[in-house]
Amino acid sequence: MEQLLVHLRSLGFTEMESKIMVELASIGQSSGYEVAKRLGVSRSNVYAALQRLTQQGYVRCGDGEPARYSVLAPEELAKMISGRVEASLTYVEKEMPRGGSVSATFYNVEGERNVMDALIRQLNAAEHEIVVDVWREEASLLRSELEQAERRGVRLLWAFDGGNAASPYLPWQPLAGSAESEGRKFSFVIDRRWCMLGMRGEDGAQAVVTEHRVLVELLLAHFTQEMVLFELEQDMGPELERRYGHRYGDIYRRYIGGDGEKSTAEEDMPAEEVAGREQA
Structure with missing residues (x-):
């Protein structure tokens, strides 16, 4: 009711x-x-x-x-309702002024329905390319729209995370306080001009939407980096581990482990050796 x-x-x-x-x-x-x-x-x-x-x-x-x-x-x-709504939408689309210019800005979208509506509108309007970086749960919600885009000839680039999708050779450790319970992150870049970056969890969904070139390029660069690393590890993971040992993990964790967070290898070292490594 x-x-x-x-x-x-x-x-x-x-x-x-x-x-x-x-x-x-x-x-x-x-x-x-x-x-x-x-x-x-x-x-x-x-x-x-x-x-x-x-x-x-x-x-x-x-x-x-x-x-x-x-x-x-x-x-x-x-x-009756459908006919009247359709007539109003047609009139608005035809008569709404189009002369004003709008600069690229960032705006927030909150609520499951609002986030999905904003995203679906852009997916349905995509002409050339859609870059998708999501968890499988979110991808399943948009399966129909993504399949339709692919049938239109739109190029789809995917990155999935099912919760345990990390490479066995990539020493990934989430940042402190970034547990899955807080929500699952997702991002979309459409036609290299529009992007959405957000999170979806038990409390609903929220996202930032923009056509600002800086964020579009940052998300594309992040996606490219992740895919390149993934492919390199598929081909050379065991070799990287053999040549660098724990050093391979240290290189990665130095940049993604969080401020002040030590690698597992460092935790096992004497304090003076860790200090020496940090100074180096």
């Missing part, structure tokens, strides 16, 4: 109108008094809402005393 009311409100109906329509659909033809009594609200508010709904054609008013009201059948209601 609550979810139905949410969707009716998102279509432009007020809280009162939504409740009245659902109530009429549940109990059938009723007077305004009966509806007000069942909803536990004032009759004046109910009659005002019924008048608006009747004038708009969503509710019918029968003859008699007292007047009895009924809502359109679900399929009729959906068809």
Whole structure:
């Protein structure tokens, strides 16, 4: 019930109108008094809402005393709403002024639905390339849109993380406090002009969206670096481990281990040897 009311409100109906329509659909033809009594609200508010709904054609008013009201059948209601929304969207697209210039800015998007809507719009408009760096859970939510883009001839570049996808030779250690429980990071770069960088978790989703060239290039560079390292390790991982030993892990952890975080190898060293390595 609550979810139905949410969707009716998102279509432009007020809280009162939504409740009245659902109530009429549940109990059938009723007077305004009966509806007000069942909803536990004032009759004046109910009659005002019924008048608006009747004038708009969503509710019918029968003859008699007292007047009895009924809502359109679900399929009729959906068809009427769809037609009016489509007509409004067409008018807005045609008549909305287009002259103003907009500089590239960063803006935040919060909430699962808002993040997904913003992303799906761009995926559906992609013409040349989509760079995807996501966890498998998020990729599955966008499978249809990504498959459609590929069928249109859009080039897809993928990077997945299923939680244990790290190479056995890459000594990856997450930054302190960046546990998966805080959320799963994702990024998209579309046609090398638009990008979204965000996180999705139990508390919902939030993201930063921009067409600013700096962030677009940073995300592309990060993606390229990760893919190059991955391919090198597929070909040379055992050889790198053989030649460098723990030093290979130290090189990587020096830059991703976090401020003040020691590598495993350093933790096993005498304090004076670690100090000597840091000075070097």
